[in-house]
Amino acid sequence: MEARVDLEYVRNMFSLEKKVAIVTGGAGALGHAIAQGLAMYGADVVVTGRTLETLLPVVNDIKALGRNAMAVSCDVSVEEDVENLVQKTLKGFGALDILVTVAGIAKRFAAEEFPIDEWQQVMDINVRGTFLCCKHAGKIFKERKKGKIVTISSVRAFAGHPSGYAAYGTSKGAVNLLTRQLATEWAKYNINVNSIAPCIFWTPLTQEVLDNEEMYKIFMSRIPMGRAALTQDSVGAAVYLSSPASDFVTGQILYVDGGTVAG
Numbered sequence: 381m382e383a384r385v386d387l388e389y390v391r392n393m394f395s396l397e398k399k400v401a402i403v404t405g406g407a408g409a410l411g412h413a414i415a416q417g418l419a420m421y422g423a424d425v426v427v428t429g430r431t432l433e434t435l436l437p438v439v440n441d442i443k444a445l446g447r448n449a450m451a452v453s454c455d456v457s458v459e460e461d462v463e464n465l466v467q468k469t470l471k472g473f474g475a476l477d478i479l480v481t482v483a484g485i486a487k488r489f490a491a492e493e494f495p496i497d498e499w500q501q502v503m504d505i506n507v508r509g510t511f512l513c514c515k516h517a518g519k520i521f522k523e524r525k526k527g528k529i530v531t532i533s534s535v536r537a538f539a540g541h542p543s544g545y546a547a548y549g550t551s552k553g554a555v556n557l558l559t560r561q562l563a564t565e566w567a568k569y570n571i572n573v574n575s576i577a578p579c580i581f582w583t584p585l586t587q588e589v590l591d592n593e594e595m596y597k598i599f600m601s602r603i604p605m606g607r608a609a610l611t612q613d614s615v616g617a618a619v620y621l622s623s624p625a626s627d628f629v630t631g632q633i634l635y636v637d638g639g640t641v642a643g
């Protein structure tokens with residue numbers, strides 16, 4: 381057995397050249413940052429969301445990096461939409477190598493008052509939507525005997541929080557187990573399935589929480605590094621888990637959280 385390091389592999393291990401990625405929720409704060417990051421390392425990227433116009437800025441940013449980009453309208457909770465997304469990607473770019481499931485929502489209510497329709501919407505988008513994207517990308521990856529899936533979880537999957545996250549935390553807990561389940565089931569097809577679990581980011585989604593002094597204090601008291609994440613903090617983890625550098629890593633939940641779950 382050759383024990384020496386394959387330097388050619390090491391030199392190129394973060395390269396995403398000639399790879400095609402789908403990033404769901406591409407118009408959102410994290411989706412935009414991750415799509416741009418993957419393009420920066422060489423990938424062509426298909427971005428999705430429910431409204432095409434909102435995806436134009438990210439498409440332009442990817443093209444400005446010299447990569448191909450395409451926007452596809454897709455509600456991740458609708459199976460037909462997801463099948464169409466995968467087929468359009470194959471037709472437009474001839475391949476699919478990476479899936480990053482960023483689309484997600486958060487609804488906060490006291491548990492005892494939680495409207496069940498709102499609860500269901502969180503489950504439909506965060507759990508069913510993540511699963512449908514994995515299912516249809518996974519079929520292609522199985523045929524090709526290769527693929528990278530990166531789901532997006534949250535530190536809310538790790539521990540409870542006093543501020544109304546019953547549905548959101550539960551949905552992200554399901555994303556964690558789905559990640560491990562698919563990693564176990566699809567390892568034989570050489571498909572890596574991992575998750576990024578961020579703490580709170582400065583994004584439009586969290587503006588309301590971070591602008592509230594009392595809430596801000598609660599959140600910061602739980603982050604040893606003492607700050608909320610910046611969108612760019614998610615990019616290194618996404619590139620790593622999409623690239624050959626993580627070829628022997630699967631079923632992991634990578635916390636990008638300033639030390640939150642460490643203690």
Ligand SMILES: NC(=O)c1ccc[n+]([C@@H]2O[C@H](COP(=O)([O-])OP(=O)(O)OC[C@H]3O[C@@H](n4cnc5c(N)ncnc54)[C@H](O)[C@@H]3O)[C@@H](O)[C@H]2O)c1
Nearest residue numbers: 405407408409410455456483484534578579580581583585
């Ligand atoms: N912002 C944070 O602090 C934070 C922390 C931890 C985890 N996360 C997770 O990161 C992901 C992105 O968060 P963000 O802050 O960028 O949020 P965001 O609201 O900016 O982006 C989410 C995107 O998902 C899209 N989306 C929602 N429902 C959809 C559906 N049914 N089909 C297709 N697209 C849909 C939205 O249109 C939006 O573009 C989410 O999964 C969120 O749970 C965010």
